[in-house]
Amino acid sequence: MPPLNWADLHLTLIAPELWMTLLSCIILSIDFIFPKFSKTALAYLSIAGMGLITLQLVGFALGGVRGSLFNSMFVLDSLAIFFKIFILVSTSLVILASIDYLKKVPLFRGEYYYLILFAALGMMFMASANDFLSLFITLEFSTFGFYILVAYLRDDIKSNEAAIKFFILGVLTAAMIAYGISLIYGSTGTIYFREIAALPTKNSVGLILGLLFVFVGLGFKVGAVPFHTWVPDVYEGAPTPVTTFLSITPKAAALAIFLRVVFSTFGDIRSEWTWFIAALSIFSMTYGNITAIAQKNMKRLLAYSGIAQIGNILIGMAAGTKMGGDALLFYMLTYLFANVGAFAVVIIFSNLTNKDDIEDLAGLNRRSPLLAFAMLLFLLSLAGVPPLAGFIGKVYIFAAAVHQKMFFLVTVGLINVIISFYYYLIVVKKIYTLEPKETTPIHLSMPMKVVIYAGIAGVILLGVWPQPFIEFSVAATSVFTGLAAR
């Protein structure tokens, strides 16, 4: 291994992460040096900081700043920029959605924002991880913050239970990934993605077995069946804003790594792994959607719907083409707005009633037409109804799979669209037809309004004018040079 050459080191490439570190330290310092400092102001400060970092990343994207650092352990390419922007935007939305909720949490309200930023920082590193070692470290780095965040309601038994489940399974996952990496290293003698990609033959048992272990670990992180068991309980127990965060951002970051592993490192032995991803996808969609029908709790419903959505997303990965990758990234964008929006409505309700049952949403249309309409749009976008974002995402991802002649996968996916219609529409029915138990109008605070409007704007904009976002995704997957176009 060549020694690190400090002269070649361009810290510009890692600047977003450095700023993020600085930002989280500032937030933490302000919180403990000035305990009287308003926590809401801390939240806005974090969002402003992340906004600036996002601007820098946009500058990178437009200015063509690319490169790798530390012997290409850390890479900044268009894929990394896509996911970093995604992570920062979703984290900002989550922080906005947390402000109201956190007013009811008695202790450590400042540290909450610090932990969120800290987890986001880990995930930004994940988007850039370019070897198996940094894959492992960044994955654990980002999960670390979540262990604490899930247990944030320390007097709530459900929150504690969720944290313990999350922790034990998370550690188990880490062990699996580490074992897989050791197998890969043992059979190839390297941990760098590019060196593995350059190997002439990749059919050694150790490599395939190791790859499977890594897949299992990443499957846990994205919550795909049969590695999903933690998802519903953790989603239900965790504080709702944390659930929102958990439901979108770590999945995106894990998918970034997943894509790098399967598309650029093992892109040429597609037939060896595509069946595995396709099986994950089929199980996730079917199990997620069917189980979601029986749910009475909105967070659990969204958890199972999230499992099903991951199944849809994995269709794009199973296709194993550049078009599949484009579709996957575009789908993630559509999922971001619909999912954060739907969770924002749940947050508003758990602020109001301290519960998150579907029954509580009954008659929402009478109490707040805006909120009811927003929820309608978010659920229909998740279901994939035009002219909303989810429809384009689904058509795109199915088209990618049809190109690869994966008819069984597409058929299962299409049947699942129908199943998902059922439970989303049941919620719609409750919102619009039932009479509310309470008739007091719901007042929305400013930050919640911003989140809801951002969600509405996102699902409609991506639905009626997807071209710029598709181009953004297409540019991001241009890093996968060895893939078939479609």
Next chain:
Amino acid sequence: MSASHLLSFILFMPFLGATLLFFVSNQRRAIVQGIAVTFAGLSLAGSIYAMAAYDFTKGGFQFQESYSWSKELGISFFLGVDGIGAPMVLASAMLMFAGIFVSWHIKDRLKEFYINLLILGSATIGVYMSLDLFFLFFFYELSVIPMYLFLTIWGRHTKGYLDMKKAGDPLSDSVAHFFNFNRSSKEYAAMKLTLYLSLGAVVALMGLLLVYVDSGLRTFNILEIAEKGSLLKAKESLYFWLIFLGFAPIAAIFPFHSWSPVGYAAAPAAASMMHAGVLKKLGHFTIIRICFFLFPAATQQWMPIIAVLCVINIFYGGLVAFLQKDTKFVVGYSSVAHMGYIFLGMASLNLISLTGAVFFLFADAMAMGLLFALAGYIYYQTKTLDIPSMRGLVTKMPFVATCFIIGSAASFGMPGAMNFIGELMVFLGSWKIYPVQTVLAALAITITWAYYFRMIRAMFFGEPDPKMAHLVDARGWVDRLPLVLLASMTIFFGIFPAPFLNVIQSGVAPIIARMEAPASIPAPAIAAEPASLPIDAIPPAAEAETKTEPADAAASGGD
């Protein structure tokens, strides 16, 4: 490409109206009603102009507009109407306009009702004018969800639901066991309708994606696929069946019809008008537009099966309608039966019968619109649609009774109404090809007479029921306008059908020509007006053609 923005004007006016309505308070009914009427009216005016200005001597797709939407996926927003689309756009705009007056008196959430109606209207219009498979599907899917909201929010429970509730056991049938709502509840009707149609839609989506991928053209443009899609010849039957089975449920062909009568019965008047009038016809229209136009050989091969199914539709629909006790169920099943006549006309695949079928589509839209509007008005007055509990309504509401009789007469094919001409042409065209089916279908008209006369007698004549003494006739212009509009359309164009027939024939002729000589004339519709195709990134077509040549040669050699 063309300077005409007529079609996007027709399409987007209702959308614009719906968007504006979001910003109006529900308390200000006059403004809500005003906005809805204005924008639906603008759309109607545009579609009347499109129909009048359509040049049937030239034929082909006119008023084309095309905007690139996604280069990556080869989707363009491509609008254009031919002789089949133009009348159906007019029918949709007309029923939407009439529907706004019909639902004038709705008390609960009128604004949301109009938003739904306008979105439904423009989605239907969008299907009728899309020349891009993606947008055709886009608007088709878009039309399903407003129906769900109509049924669940403003719908009514059907049949004996309320009696069952009184008996204290509201959830006591097999459906309830599984779905947690009763077979007669509006929720059941709504969910059944949505799931049926969505299931059809995903089957169709599979077919459309296959066409998109297998054509190798990277485009959803229908005209381009028709012209260059030679690679599709190999598996035409597969595409035909996927797309047919995808869109046939919405056309209520047996055995996929069961969502439809219960759906109409549960829906509010304007929604049933739209649904029976134009939404259901989306099925026939998309089958003609996609299957007939793109896959002429498979269509010829498989339509005989449809010719059998349609007779079942006619008899089954008719006999069930005879037994119904609810006005909307009678009209709903009669609509299922009428779909059979249209499918018979389509199955015969000749100029007269297909023209007749398309004409019948328009005629049925008017008649069904009229009947469901009246059923809605009667329900609004009497709070029941149960036929046995109504008697002698003619003394209280002569105007409504007159219109109802006109609508029924049109529906059972009285000479002088548009439906008569449509039916006659279907029979004339089908006689040579399917004599048995034609005779059976013609005989079944007697069933139609029977149940309509029975319903009219029971509802309007006889000793007036004292309980119905409070009823008032449709008096104001708001109540009368939609009825007069639809009734006069039916009668006027029943007597002077030529303008419609000319336009429809110009749309049908190229399809039939393609059917009869698929090899020599690739796409006459395009030949009539060469469309400058919007997508320039086309993969090597030459390569595609060279590949298929041996197959073609083998096929012609085999012949």
